Each structure stands twice: as structure tokens, then as C-alpha cells.
Amino acid sequence: MAALFVKILLLLGIPTQVLANLTINMPVGVTDVSQKIYTLHMLVFCICVGIGVVVFGIMFYAIIFHRRAAGHKAVKFHEHKTLEIFWTIIPFIILVVMAIPATKTILEMDDTQDSDLTIKITGFMWRWQYEYIGTKVSFMSDLSTPYEQIINRAEKDEHYLREVNNRLVLPINKKIRFLMTGNDVIHSWWVSDLGVKKDAVPGFINETWARINKVGVYRGQCAELCGARHGFMPIVVEAVSEADFATWLQAQQLAAEQEQPAHSAPATQTAPAPIPAAPATTPNTPAPDAPASAPSPNIQTPAPIAPVPSPNAPTAAHEAAVSPPAPALDAPAQISPVQTEQDKK
Amino acid sequence: MNYEHAQVHVEPGVLGYAKRWLFTTNHKDIGTMYLWFSLIMFFIGGAAAMLIRAELFKPGYVLVQPEFFNQLITMHGIIMIFGALMPAFVGFANWMIPIMIGAPDMAMPRMNNWSFWILPVAGSILLSTAFMKGGAPNFGWTFYAPLSTTYGPDSTDFFIFALHLMGISSILGSINIIATILNLRAPGMTLLRMPLFCWTWLITAFLIISVMPVLAGAVTMVLADRHLGTSFFNAGGGGDPILFQHIFWFFGHPEVYIIILPAFGIISEIIPTFSRKKLFGYYSMVLAIAAIAILSFTVWAHHMFLTGMPNTGEIFFMYLTMLIAVPTGVKVFNWVSTMFKGELTFETPMLYAIAFIILFTLGGFTGVMLSIAPADFQYHDSYFVVAHFHYVMVAGSLMAIFGGVYYWLPKWTGHMYSETLGKLHFWLTMISFNITFFPMHFVGLAGMPRRIPDYALQFTEFNMLSSIGSFTLGLSQFVFLYVIIKTIKGGKKATAQVWDGAEGLTWEIPSPAPYHSFTTPPYIPPESSPHHA
Numbered sequence: 001m002a003a004l005f006v007k008i009l010l011l012l013g014i015p016t017q018v019l020a021n022l023t024i025n026m027p028v029g030v031t032d033v034s035q036k037i038y039t040l041h042m043l044v045f046c047i048c049v050g051i052g053v054v055v056f057g058i059m060f061y062a063i064i065f066h067r068r069a070a071g072h073k074a075v076k077f078h079e080h081k082t083l084e085i086f087w088t089i090i091p092f093i094i095l096v097v098m099a100i101p102a103t104k105t106i107l108e109m110d111d112t113q114d115s116d117l118t119i120k121i122t123g124f125m126w127r128w129q130y131e132y133i134g135t136k137v138s139f140m141s142d143l144s145t146p147y148e149q150i151i152n153r154a155e156k157d158e159h160y161l162r163e164v165n166n167r168l169v170l171p172i173n174k175k176i177r178f179l180m181t182g183n184d185v186i187h188s189w190w191v192s193d194l195g196v197k198k199d200a201v202p203g204f205i206n207e208t209w210a211r212i213n214k215v216g217v218y219r220g221q222c223a224e225l226c227g228a229r230h231g232f233m234p235i236v237v238e239a240v241s242e243a244d245f246a247t248w249l250q251a252q253q254l255a256a257e258q259e260q261p262a263h264s265a266p267a268t269q270t271a272p273a274p275i276p277a278a279p280a281t282t283p284n285t286p287a288p289d290a291p292a293s294a295p296s297p298n299i300q301t302p303a304p305i306a307p308v309p310s311p312n313a314p315t316a317a318h319e320a321a322v323s324p325p326a327p328a329l330d331a332p333a334q335i336s337p338v339q340t341e342q343d344k345k
Numbered sequence: 346m347n348y349e350h351a352q353v354h355v356e357p358g359v360l361g362y363a364k365r366w367l368f369t370t371n372h373k374d375i376g377t378m379y380l381w382f383s384l385i386m387f388f389i390g391g392a393a394a395m396l397i398r399a400e401l402f403k404p405g406y407v408l409v410q411p412e413f414f415n416q417l418i419t420m421h422g423i424i425m426i427f428g429a430l431m432p433a434f435v436g437f438a439n440w441m442i443p444i445m446i447g448a449p450d451m452a453m454p455r456m457n458n459w460s461f462w463i464l465p466v467a468g469s470i471l472l473s474t475a476f477m478k479g480g481a482p483n484f485g486w487t488f489y490a491p492l493s494t495t496y497g498p499d500s501t502d503f504f505i506f507a508l509h510l511m512g513i514s515s516i517l518g519s520i521n522i523i524a525t526i527l528n529l530r531a532p533g534m535t536l537l538r539m540p541l542f543c544w545t546w547l548i549t550a551f552l553i554i555s556v557m558p559v560l561a562g563a564v565t566m567v568l569a570d571r572h573l574g575t576s577f578f579n580a581g582g583g584g585d586p587i588l589f590q591h592i593f594w595f596f597g598h599p600e601v602y603i604i605i606l607p608a609f610g611i612i613s614e615i616i617p618t619f620s621r622k623k624l625f626g627y628y629s630m631v632l633a634i635a636a637i638a639i640l641s642f643t644v645w646a647h648h649m650f651l652t653g654m655p656n657t658g659e660i661f662f663m664y665l666t667m668l669i670a671v672p673t674g675v676k677v678f679n680w681v682s683t684m685f686k687g688e689l690t691f692e693t694p695m696l697y698a699i700a701f702i703i704l705f706t707l708g709g710f711t712g713v714m715l716s717i718a719p720a721d722f723q724y725h726d727s728y729f730v731v732a733h734f735h736y737v738m739v740a741g742s743l744m745a746i747f748g749g750v751y752y753w754l755p756k757w758t759g760h761m762y763s764e765t766l767g768k769l770h771f772w773l774t775m776i777s778f779n780i781t782f783f784p785m786h787f788v789g790l791a792g793m794p795r796r797i798p799d800y801a802l803q804f805t806e807f808n809m810l811s812s813i814g815s816f817t818l819g820l821s822q823f824v825f826l827y828v829i830i831k832t833i834k835g836g837k838k839a840t841a842q843v844w845d846g847a848e849g850l851t852w853e854i855p856s857p858a859p860y861h862s863f864t865t866p867p868y869i870p871p872e873s874s875p876h877h878a
Contacts, residue, residue: 023803024787026723033719041720048710056703059681063699067689074621074688083682084629084675091674095667098717103660105719110656150799152405160404162801185492186586188651188726192792197722199651201587202491203580206653219801223726223794225485227496228411231797 027193030214030239034195036105044098051094109195112207115177119168123180123187123200123222126229130168133179136256137249141166143232150232161231162219167238171245172212180206185227191220191237199224212239353860367462370454371860372439375461377757379436380750382464384826386428389472391819393421398781398815400798401808414798415483420475422486423504426604427511428468430738433746434607435518438546441753442522444851444858445540447531447867452524460517467510474500474507485796487597490578490589494570501571505564512557519550519557526550531850533869537631540849540875541624544631545610548638552599552606555642560596563589587652594645602641605705605737606634608745609676612698615752616680617875619695620687621846624875626679633672633679640669650721659718666716670709677706692844693767697748700775701741708736711786726796729789735782747774747825754829755843759857760836766828773821780814848873 028038066072118133124140131138144165148154157163170176180189182202190197194210212218220235240248353374355365369375397417399408409417439457443450451457474481479498482488493501526547530539566589569575576582578589617624624630646654646662654662680702689695711733715724724730747770755761784807789795793804800808839856850869854862 023791026790027792034723037719037723040717041714041723044714044717044720048713052706052710055677055681055706059684059699059702062681062684062687063689066685066687067691068621069690072686072688075686076622077686078623078625078627078683080626080682084626084678087678088629088671088675091671095670098713099664099667102663102717102719106656106659106663109719109722110659150405156404156802158802160802161799185496186489190726190792190794192723195723197651197725199653201580201652203586204653220792221794221797221801225415225489225492225796227492228415228483230415231411231794231799 029193029195030212030216030218031193031195031210032213033105033109033210034193036101036108037195040098040101040105043101047094047098109208112177112209114175115209116174117171118177118179119170120179120181121189121200123182123184123189123226123233125184125227126222126233128168128187128189128222128233128235129183130166132249132252135249135253137252139166141168141236143234145232159219162221162234162236164234164236167217167236169238169240169245169248170210170212171242172215172239173242175209175211177207177209180208186224187222187226187233188224189220189235190223191218191235193218193220194237197223212237215239215241368458370450370458372443372451372454372457373757373858373860375451375457376436376438376440378461379432379439379464382461382468383429383433383436383746384829386424386432386468388822388826390421390424390429391822393417393424394815395819397421398812401800402812403809404800404802404805406799409798411798412480412483415485415796416475416481418796419482419485419488420471423471423482423508424468425738426486426600427508428471430604430742430746431511431515432464434546434549434604434742435515437542437607437611437746437749437753438518438522440757441851442525442543442546443529444854444862445543445849446526446529446534447850447863447869448525448529449861449863449866451521452529453521456517457521460514460521463510463514463517467507467514470503470510471507474503477503487593488564488567489593490567490570490586494567494578497567497571502568505568508564509561512561515553516557519553522546522550523554531863531866531869533871535874537628538869538871538874540610540851541613541627541630542607542610545606545613545634548634549603549606552603552638552641556596556599556603559592560600563592563596566592587649590649590652591646594648595642597648598645599638599641601734601737602637604742606638608701608705608742609634611745611749611752612680612701615694615698615748616683618752618844618846618848619690619692619698620684622683622687624679625682625685626675627875629675630679633675636672637669640665640672644669647716647718647721650718651725663716663718667713670713670716673709677702677709688846692751693762693764693771694748694752696768696771696775697744697751700771701744701748704736704740704744704778708733708741711736724789726794727789728785728793728795731795732782732785732789735785739782740778744774747771750825750829752844753851754832755839756851756856756858758833758836759839759855760832761839761843762828762832762836766824766831770821770824770828773824774818777814777817777821781811781818782814784808784810849875 026038026041028035064070120131120133122129122131127143128141129138130141141164143161144163145157145161146154149156149160178189178196178198180198180200181204182200184202186202187200188197189200193216194212196208196210198206198208200206216239218237218239220237222230222233222235224230226233353365353371355361366374366378369378396409397414400414400417401407439451442448477498477500479500482493482498482501482504484492484497484501488497488501488504526539526543530536536544566575566577570577570579570584576584578584578586580586613624613630644662644666646658647666650659650662680698691699711729715721715730715733751762751767788804788807791803793800841855842852843856844852850867853867
């Protein structure tokens with residue numbers, strides 16, 4: 001029954017696809033899960049429209065024909081057992097029809113087993129940190145929209161507020177597991193094209209996953225109110241081919257290793273890469289009169305990587321990376337950084 | 346019945362006037378004060394909404410800084426829920442329940458006075474936070490930890506105190522309503538002969554006394570975390586930020602029904618009157634309200650699908666949430682059936698009732714969509730949710746309140762309101778409401794998160810449309826204010842029955858309702874019950 005509805009929807013595929021492109025509907029997305037969510041969304045939407053047409057149709061029939069101005073006299077009735085039982089049971093059956101595919105999808109969404117790659121995402125006030133678990137690659141991703149654009153002194157870019165200095169680069173056709181946590185308050189990592197949204201809760205690690213089917217750049221932003229700059233912590237995912245990803249990751253690794261002997265910094269220093277390089281290019285600078293300087297490099301620069309104390313202890317890097325220096329902002333002292341991380345890799 | 350002694354005794358002078366309102370124990374006076382308080386808060390909360398929409402008129406900073414924007418969204422939510430909607434329904438309850446059941450007054454008149462007068466104090470404390478150092482609370486009306494604990498401004502403590510006071514006020518008011526309905530019904534007025542409005546409030550009052558203490562617990566724990574060194578919601582001390590959400594939504598979800606059930610009651614009074622028919626399916630209406638109320642305790646975590654719940658939890662809360670559609674559907678079907686084959690006329694209250702049914706049902710549809718857990722991962726915290734709950738709260742609760750005011754205003758004041766102005770207010774509200782909130786569905790689905798002060802360029806057009814709609818919606822409410830004042834001052838004399846299809850005790854006492862309505866209990870013959878053939 002449920003499958004039949006989904007099939008009917010797929011037959012209607014062309015108009016619904018058009019609807020999705022007009023940015024008045026949920027994006028179909030580029031993962032199997034996001035496509036399933038979209039189908040489910042359209043299924044429930046169409047059922048609701050159908051019910052609405054019937055109920056409002058009857059109502060407007062009464063409004064037009066059963067009004068005093070049309071000379072109608074009230075007919076006295078106020079109960080009908082069969083009818084009342086009927087309209088209690090029918091909605092229940094419709095709900096079951098919706099619940100079956102919904103249950104299947106939710107089970108699939110929660111199944112993070114057998115992943116090929118794990119990315120740890122940490123929400124900060126107000127930026128994201130990405131760590132490629134099992135490698136030394138780790139970097140901060142900040143909004144790169146110049147402050148002048150936000151205060152309307154410069155023309156806004158096409159991707160205004162949805163551009164970052166360091167993109168999250170991911171391979172396609174791989175099951176990528178995301179581990180999410182928050183450093184200070186609850187954030188929520190949302191990229192609707194991937195069908196992924198999950199809260200990043202300080203002190204806890206949430207899991208979700210995505211397998212991207214298509215090369216491209218996918219944009220999103222923080223979805224949970226996290227303070228003054230909540231609207232200014234975008235997410236940019238760049239999905240590349242597996243080969244490109246391997247090359248990129250290797251370059252990043254190399255950069256990380258080269259940088260390592262140069263410093264003898266303590267283990268807690270995970271470099272939030274772009275901050276010294278391009279200060280005051282983002283609204284993270286709290287003062288409104290802050291000198292907004294050169295536009296930030298909106299390219300995927302290889303981020304300087306966290307120096308680790310010993311190359312023999314890669315896991316130490318992950319633990320250390322959890323508590324990077326506080327962003328140089330007006331944020332209060334951090335609390336409850338994640339103490340331990342049970343990483344399967 | 347002789348109402349000659351049914352006059353209010355007022356001492357002369359300003360002092361006499363102040364005493365008359367400050368010390369009154371009359372349910373009609375207190376109901377009036379609740380309604381005025383609600384109207385004032387409605388305009389303040391509306392002003393906050395106008396500022397929000399002004400900021401969101403176009404991308405980039407327009408009017409306010411992000412810090413202040415967050416204060417605005419918090420104050421708008423708290424003021425509208427605790428200051429405008431809830432007190433308005435308590436006002437209706439105070440005015441109408443004793444009249445509907447043939448009681449002389451509320452069961453505990455002095456406590457009634459107190460439960461009202463706590464409110465302006467609480468409201469003032471809440472509003473005063475806007476002038477405090479560090480600004481008003483800025484974490485949204487849901488005040489999630491740790492944003493409200495570790496990172497909350499100093500004014501958070503005043504916010505907590507105000508919520509405590511409002512909670513006490515609601516609990517006292519609810520106890521009074523329960524006591525009144527259970528004890529003061531006139532002879533012959535059995536529970537199942539009560540007007541449906543009384544039923545909705547009886548059940549709502551039980552919801553309030555069940556969940557308001559939970560809110561009090563939540564804010565007290567926030568207070569303890571802030572000042573007493575506890576770590577209820579701090580993972581660094583062994584606590585859990587998600588625990589806060591569980592506690593908050595265990596209050597917060599029934600709260601949604603606290604706000605909508607009395608609206609159901611008002612609509613269930615208006616529709617039969619202007620359809621000239623008895624309410625269809627009275628018993629199933631009562632059952633549906635009870636079912637919704639019971640289910641409302643079991644669905645709170647559908648606000649938390651993204652927090653990392655185990656999937657058994659997700660499935661459990663998804664199923665139960667979907668189930669609420671069944672009793673809610675029954676109510677809508679019953680209203681439509683009441684209208685069917687009736688003798689409809691379309692005075693302002695009826696227009697509001699019809700708009701309520703249509704728009705609330707749309708809000709219900711998006712509610713069903715949101716209940717589908719996998720899809721909720723896309724909808725959650727987006728403008729789709731904002732659209733959903735404004736269709737329920739504004740088109741649902743607020744339009745029911747408007748309808749109720751127009752419906753009972755002749756009974757309260759003794760004058761008919763201007764039907765032309767009433768209809769003007771209705772159409773302005775109806776059209777501008779939809780211009781404001783319908784586009785929010787689109788931007789939400791397209792990926793715009795809620796509670797952001799600035800947004801990406803692809804959302805611009807719809808946001809402009811929303812803003813224009815909201816300014817119209819806000820300004821239209823001055824028509825409402827004008828109609829009320831004009832009706833109080835004068836107008837065509839209202840008859841006792843007011844509406845030709847109106848039935849029940851309310852419409853047997855004169856208009857305006859005498860200061861003391863039932864000094865001796867009336868007898869209610871079975872054939873006058875709302876479901877007698």
C-alpha cells in the first residue's frame with residue numbers, strides 16, 4: 001500500500017522535481033537518504049492536500065448552498081454513529097500508510113555502521129571545526145563573507161553568508177560517518193542537500209552519516225540558536241571524486257607533517273587556521289567599527305594542521321583537538337569540553 | 346429574574362476607582378482585566394514582531410544588531426504565549442464559565458483576584474529585563490541550556506522569576522476553574538450538558554496544573570545551575586544539556602494544547618450559533634479533547650528528534666505524535682458537519698470561526714508532516730516550523746480569541762459592535778496573516794533556519810513579502826482596538842439573546858450581563874443541553 005503511494009509519487013516525478021528547483025520546496029538532495037526524505041515529504045504533502053480538498057470542499061459546499069441568504073433552512077441532526085466511527089478509523093489507516101515508509105527511512109538514517117570515513121564536527125561559537133579521524137587533518141571553517149557586505153557597504157556576493165574560508169571536502173560514493181559535538185552551546189549542523197541535520201551537543205557525541213552521489217558544492221548553516229552570531233556560521237561541503245579526495249587528503253597530511261617539527265607547541269594547540277591570516281574579515285569580530293580589511297580567500301587553502309606531540313600517537317591528536325583555544329571573541333569561558341572520545345577508527 | 350441589586354458599588358474619586366479594580370472579586374471584573382492585560386501584551390509582543398520583520402526585510406543589517414535581535418525573538422515568544430494568549434483564555438473562562446453553568450461567581454473569588462494581580466507584576470518584571478545591563482534574555486523562549494545557563498545575561502534571573510510568577514498565576518486560576526466547574530453547576534447542569542467551552546477549559550485546567558510545576562522545576566534548575574554551582578544541564582559537571590529539553594518540552598508540548606483547547610471551545614460555541622444547529626457529535630468532541638490532552642503528555646520528544654535520540658525513541662514519539670491527528674481530525678469533521686445543512690450567516694465571529702477551521706487545519710497538516718521523524722530532520726528549526734506554529738497559534742488561538750471577543754462583546758457591553766468594522770478587521774487580518782506566514786513554508790523548506798537575523802540572498806523575496814504582510818497585520822489590530830472602545834462607549838442596544846441562533850444560559854440573562862448574574866441557581870431542563878435533539 002505504502003509502496004504504491006510512493007510509486008504514484010514517482011510517476012508524478014516531473015512536476016515535483018520542477019517544484020524542488022523553484023526553491024519553494026525541500027531540495028531532493030544528493031544522497032539516497034535525502035531523496036527518500038523528499039519522497040516521504042511529498043507523499044505526506046499529497047495526502048494532506050487530498051484530505052484538505054475533500055474537507056474544505058464539503059465545507060465550502062455548505063458555505064455556498066446552506067446559507068440563509070440562499071434560503072436554506074437548518075436541518076436538525078447532531079449525531080451519526082457510523083459516520084463518526086468511519087472518520088476515526090480512516091485517518092488512522094492513512095497514518096499507518098505514512099508510518100511504514102517513515103519507519104524504514106528512520107532506521108536507515110540511524111544506521112551508521114560500516115562507514116568508510118569518519119569526520120568529527122565540533123560546533124563553536126561561531127564556527128565549525130572539522131577533523132578527519134585517523135589522519136592529522138583538522139581545521140576550522142569560518143564565515144568568509146566580508147563584514148562590509150553584512151553592513152551593506154559592499155555589494156553582496158552570490159553566496160552571501162553561505163561561504164567559508166575552509167570547505168569541508170568529502171569524497172563521493174563513500175559512506176561518511178559524522179560525529180558531532182559542541183564546544184560551548186548546542187549547535188546544529190544542517191546541509192539539506194545531504195539530508196543531514198544533527199545537534200552538536202557539548203559533552204556528548206552524536207552520530208549520523210551521508211553517502212554523497214554527486215560531485216558539487218553543498219551549502220548549509222547552523223540550525224540551532226547558539227548566540228549572537230548564530231546566523232553567521234555557514235557550512236560548505238565540497239564533494240569531490242574519490243581520486244581527487246585522496247590527492248587532497250594526502251596534501252593536507254603532508255602539510256600537517258611538515259609543520260609539525262617546526263613548532264614545539266603544546267598539544268592543546270590546534271591551529272584555527274585562518275584567524276591570524278585574515279583578521280576581521282568576518283562578523284566574528286564583535287566591534288561594529290572593526291576595520292574590515294581584504295576579502296578573505298574563498299578558496300580551499302590547506303589549513304595548517306595541529307602540531308601533535310608524537311607521531312606515534314595519532315589518537316592523541318584527536319583528543320587534543322577537541323579543546324582548541326577559545327575563539328578570540330567575546331564568548332565566555334568554555335565549559336565542558338568533551339573529555340574522551342571513543343573512536344572506532 | 347430581578348437584577349436590581351446587581352450593581353457594582355464604587356466609592357467616588359480616583360481612590361474609589363482604584364479600589365474597585367484592585368480589590369474586586371467579581372468574575373466579570375477579573376475577566377475584563379485579564380482581557381485588557383492580554384490586549385496590552387498583545388500589542389507589545391506585536392511591536393517586537395514588527396521589529397523582527399523589519400530586520401528581516403532584506404539581507405544585511407537593517408535596523409537592529411544580532412544581539413538585540415535575539416532579545417526580540419525571546420521577548421516576542423514569551424510575551425505572546427504567557428502574556429497575550431494564555432491570559433486571554435483565562436479572561437474568557439472567568440467571564441463565561443460561571444454564566445454558562447449558572448454559577449453566581451467563581452468558586453474562590455479572592456484567590457481569583459490574586460491570580461490576576463500576580464500577572465501584571467510578572468509581566469512588568471519580564472518587560473523590565475529589556476532595560477537591564479546586558480540586555481533582555483536572548484536565548485529564545487525555549488531557553489535551552491547551556492545558552493541560558495552558562496551564557497545567559499544577568500537578566501535571566503528576572504526572566505526566571507517572572508516565569509515562576511506567571512506559573513503560580515496560571516495554577517491558581519486553573520484550580521479555581523476546576524473547582525467552579527465541578528462544584529458550582531446549577532441544578533440540571535450535568536457535566537455532559539455543559540457547553541463545550543466549559544469542557545475544554547476543565548481539561549485545559551488539568552493540563553495546566555500538571556505541567557506548570559514542571560516548568561517551575563526547569564527554571565529553578567536553570568537558576569541553580571547559574572548560581573548554586575549545580576550541574577543539571579552541564580556535561581562538564583556530569584549533567585546533560587538534553588535533560589533540559591526533556592523537562593522543558595514535557596511542559597512545552599502540553600502548553601501548546603493549553604493554548605489551543607480553549608480555542609476549540611470558543612469555536613464550538615460560535616459555529617452552532619451561526620449554523621442554527623446543535624453542535625454535531627458533542628460526545629465525540631468531549632472524548633476528542635480528552636484524548637488530545639492525554640496524548641499531549643506522551644509526545645514531547647518530537648521536538649527533540651535531532652538531539653541524538655535512540656531510534657526506538659524516535660519511532661515511539663513519531664507514532665504517538667501522528668496519533669494526535671485522529672482526535673484533531675474528529676473535531677474538524679464535527680465542525681464541518683455542524684455547518685453542513687445548517688442555516689449559515691456570516692457575522693464577524695462566524696468569519697473568524699471559518700478562518701480558524703481552514704487555517705488551523707493547514708497548521709494541523711504541517712503538524713502531521715513534522716511528525717514524520719525522517720522528514721523532521723529537514724524541517725526542524727527551519728522557517729517551516731515557524732510557519733507551522735504560527736498557523737496554529739495565530740490562525741488557531743488568536744483568531745478564536747478574536748471570534749470570541751466579537752461573539753460575546755454585545756453580552757459584555759450591552760452594545761452591538763459595528764459589523765462593517767468587524768468585517769474590515771477580519772479581512773485585513775485574514776489576508777495579511779497569510780501573506781506573512783504562508784511564504785515562510787517556502788523559505789523553510791528551501792533551507793532557511795529560524796532565529797537568524799540575516800539570511801542568504803535566495804530567501805530575499807519571500808522575506809520581503811512576509812515583512813510587508815506582518816506590518817499590515819500589526820496595523821490592522823488598531824481597527825480591533827477601535828471597535829472594542831467604540832462598542833464599550835455606545836452603539837445599538839443588544840438584546841438578551843444577541844444572536845438569533847444562540848442558545849444556553851449566557852443568552853438568557855440581559856445584555857450587558859448584570860454585575861451579579863445568578864444569585865439564585867437557575868434550573869437547566871435536559872432539552873436545553875447543547876446536544877439535545
